[in-house]
Amino acid sequence: xxxxxxxxxxxxxxxxxxxxxxxxxxxxxxxxxxxxxxxxxxxxxxxxxxxxxxxxxxxxxxxxxxxxxxxxxxxxxxxxxxxxxxxxxxxxxxxxxxxxxxxxxxxxxxxxxxxxxxxxxxxxxxxxxxxxxxxxxxxxxxxxxxxxxxxxxxxxxxxxxxxxxxxxxxxxxxxxxxxxxxxxxxxxxxxxxxxxxxxxxxxxxxxxxxxxxxxxxxxxxxxxxxxxxxxxxxxxxxxxxxxxxxxxxxxxxxxxxxxxxxxxxxxxxxxxxxxxxxxxxxxxxxxxxxxxxxxxxxxxxxxxxxxxxxxxxxxxxxxxxxxxxxxxxxxxxxxxxxxxxxxxxxxxxxxxxxxxxxxxxxxxxxxxxxxxxxxxxxxxxxxxxxxxxxxxxxxxxxxxxxxxxxxxxxxxxxxxxxxxxxxxxxxxxxxxxxxxxxxxxxxxxxxxxxxxxxxxxxxxxxxxxxxxxxxxxxxxxxxxxxxxxxxxxxxxxxxxxxxxx
Numbered sequence: 386x387x388x389x390x391x392x393x394x395x396x397x398x399x400x401x402x403x404x405x406x407x408x409x410x411x412x413x414x415x416x417x418x419x420x421x422x423x424x425x426x427x428x429x430x431x432x433x434x435x436x437x438x439x440x441x442x443x444x445x446x447x448x449x450x451x452x453x454x455x456x457x458x459x460x461x462x463x464x465x466x467x468x469x470x471x472x473x474x475x476x477x478x479x480x481x482x483x484x485x486x487x488x489x490x491x492x493x494x495x496x497x498x499x500x501x502x503x504x505x506x507x508x509x510x511x512x513x514x515x516x517x518x519x520x521x522x523x524x525x526x527x528x529x530x531x532x533x534x535x536x537x538x539x540x541x542x543x544x545x546x547x548x549x550x551x552x553x554x555x556x557x558x559x560x561x562x563x564x565x566x567x568x569x570x571x572x573x574x575x576x577x578x579x580x581x582x583x584x585x586x587x588x589x590x591x592x593x594x595x596x597x598x599x600x601x602x603x604x605x606x607x608x609x610x611x612x613x614x615x616x617x618x619x620x621x622x623x624x625x626x627x628x629x630x631x632x633x634x635x636x637x638x639x640x641x642x643x644x645x646x647x648x649x650x651x652x653x654x655x656x657x658x659x660x661x662x663x664x665x666x667x668x669x670x671x672x673x674x675x676x677x678x679x680x681x682x683x684x685x686x687x688x689x690x691x692x693x694x695x696x697x698x699x700x701x702x703x704x705x706x707x708x709x710x711x712x713x714x715x716x717x718x719x720x721x722x723x724x725x726x727x728x729x730x731x732x733x734x735x736x737x738x739x740x741x742x743x744x745x746x747x748x749x750x751x752x753x754x755x756x757x758x759x760x761x762x763x764x765x766x767x768x769x770x771x772x773x774x775x776x777x778x779x780x781x782x783x784x785x786x787x788x789x790x791x792x793x794x795x796x797x798x799x800x801x802x803x804x805x806x807x808x809x810x811x812x813x814x815x816x817x818x819x820x821x822x823x824x825x826x827x828x829x830x831x832x833x834x835x836x837x838x839x840x841x842x843x844x845x846x847x848x849x850x851x852x853x854x855x856x857x858x859x860x861x862x863x864x865x866x867x868x869x870x871x872x873x874x875x876x877x878x879x880x881x882x883x884x885x886x
Contacts, residue, residue: 386570387522388542389515389563391550396502397423397457401544403496404459405489405518407503408436409470410443418467420502420546427456436464444468445481446862448492459500465489467503477504479513480795486514487521487863494524495537498544505547505555512558516795518543519566520863520870525577561691565877568687569870571595575679576855576868580655580672584628585703588654588675592633592682592701601689606632614722616702616746618738621719621729623704625659625712630704632743633678635685637697644883645696647752648685648876649743651736651759652678652703659706659732660714673868674736676854677759678703684876691877695884698750702739706732718816722746725838728816736761737820737831741838748840754783756879757835758848758872760855764827771852774798774871777832778846779839787846787875790882794874798848801829808833848872 396404407418415436417425425432432451436442441449447466453459465485471477486503493499501518505511522539529536549555575583575591583591589605596603608629611620616632623630633652653674657663663671678701685699713719717729722742729738736759747755765775776791776798778784784800791798807830810822818837822830832847839845853871860866 386567387519387540389519389559390544391511391555391559392544392546393548393550394546395423396420396500396546397427399500399544399546400458401498401500402459403461403463403493403499404457405463405465405486405499405501405503407467407485408433408441408443408464409467415441415443415464416470419504419506424457424462424502428453432464441466445485446488448488450492463489463492465503476510479509482510482513483517483520483795484862486517488861490518490521490540490543491860491863491865493540496540498542499540500544500546502546505545505549507549508552508554508558511545511547511549511555512562514545515559515562516565517863518545519562520569523570523573523865525574525867564687564690565874568683568877569873571686572679572683572870572873573865573868575682576673576676578672580705583654584705585623585631585652585654586628588652588678588701588703589631589633592635595682595686596635599686599689600637600692601685602636604634615720616722616742617720618722618727618742619702619704621713621717622653622706622735622738625709626705626707628705633701633703635682635699637685637689639692639694639696641694642696645698645750645752646880646883647747647750647755648681648697648699649740649747649755649757650677650679650681650699650701651675651740651761652701653736653739654703654705656706656735657708659712659735660708661731661733662708663733670855670857673855674760675703676850676868676871677757680758680850680870680872680876683870683873687873687877688880693881693884695880697880698747698752700743700747702743704739706735721838725818726816728813728819730819730821734820737834740835744835744838748843753844754883755839755843755845756787756848756876758850758876760851761849762828762831762851765849765851768828769799769852771858772797774853775801775828775849776846777801777803777829779803779836780844783844783846786882787879790878791875794878796872796875797853798875803829803832803836848875
């Protein structure tokens with residue numbers, strides 16, 4: 386993990402290998418942002434001209450590398466675009482700063498020491514700069530052997546330049562950023578791990594290992610315990626695989642907690658579709674179908690380190706959805722945890738089956754709020770694209786609160802409805818409910834299915850992160866190609882909000 390420090394040393398004197406500074410988009414071209422003055426002076430007032438000469442404009446998301454030719458201790462200056470300057474006396478949006486810094490640090494992979502001199506005048510800004518830098522400093526290199534030299538390691542050390550370096554609040558913000566980034570990197574690593582090395586049992590082992598040394602308790606139910614407990618959804622999905630399913634329960638407790646939050650994450654460690662087999666191309670990124678479980682585990686580790694005054698229980702229902710002679714069939718009926726029966730019309734609608742078991746079990750812990758997170762539907766990508774998650778809930782006020790938290794932490798999500806008229810399409814001819822309904826509005830139909838397993842009086846929200854959990858395109862901002870760690874920061878933010886309120 387990249388190390389992070391704060392310094393009051395001016396950017397122009399910082400002994401690093403490279404410097405990241407901000408530039409804004411002015412009416413006549415790029416303009417050096419706050420923190421870049423010393424660098425601009427060392428370059429003879431030519432920072433903006435150099436950015437312009439290299440086709441930069443200061444537009445948000447731009448990255449321009451400029452050699453210093455010995456005029457600074459740093460060999461390279463990376464100018465990152467922040468977009469238009471905020472109104473007089475205003476500050477840049479934290480997410481704008483995160484993305485800009487993340488893009489700059491990501492572009493410096495292979496560099497040992499990097500200084501960041503982007504506006505960081507208060508604790509919130511220090512936190513945003515720190516988060517962006519650490520989230521951008523990521524690479525998944527576990528399986529690189531012969532190609533190691535072709536793939537650079539992330540930046541090893543980041544120093545954030547700020548006049549608040551000695552302030553307690555700024556230090557706390559930087560420390561929090563380190564915890565959050567460590568958690569997001571964990572989720573990314575899990576999603577990126579090939580499915581042959583991360584069957585359900587291995588994921589459960591990883592959860593146990595991550596809990597060591599922190600205030601996090603982990604319990605694992607194996608296939609025998611699942612049978613005994615009546616977890617028919619998890620067992621049904623997993624019965625076609627030689628790798629048996631698991632249910633991981635994680636608990637964080639605070640001695641002065643007054644409220645309780647439950648988190649549930651879909652953990653399909655590989656999704657072939659089962660007997661309702663996916664096309665080959667659709668399977669290529671299905672190692673990411675446990676992105677919800679990865680987010681819950683990662684968030685739980687962060688909470689155990691941040692120690693908010695709230696109790697949090699996390700559930701990760703884990704199964705591998707494979708076709709075989711023992712696999713569940715279309716028209717099979719499963720009895721889920723709690724006794725409700727489900728007719729399986731499509732074995733590729735499996736995530737909702739494992740979540741049904743885990744949501745019912747989580748509600749037995751009497752939480753004030755339950756949030757499930759899942760790479761649940763292809764319909765999410767159709768409705769919202771690959772970068773924006775959908776938020777559904779049985780309480781509009783809570784749905785909007787989740788949205789506000791996601792916006793504040795910098796994760797793109799959007800509130801979606803759960804129309805009553807779509808529920809009828811889930812009616813089964815033989816069981817209590819079917820696992821498939823109307824093909825139009827599929828993301829919403831899946832949300833309505835899950836809502837059926839939430840007892841009356843429990844406040845619940847569902848996050849569909851099918852697209853955002855795995856970036857199959859080019860990297861952007863602080864987001865790498867592959868696993869992204871989607872929803873980790875939102876889950877942590879929700880727990881902290883509950884603790885504060």
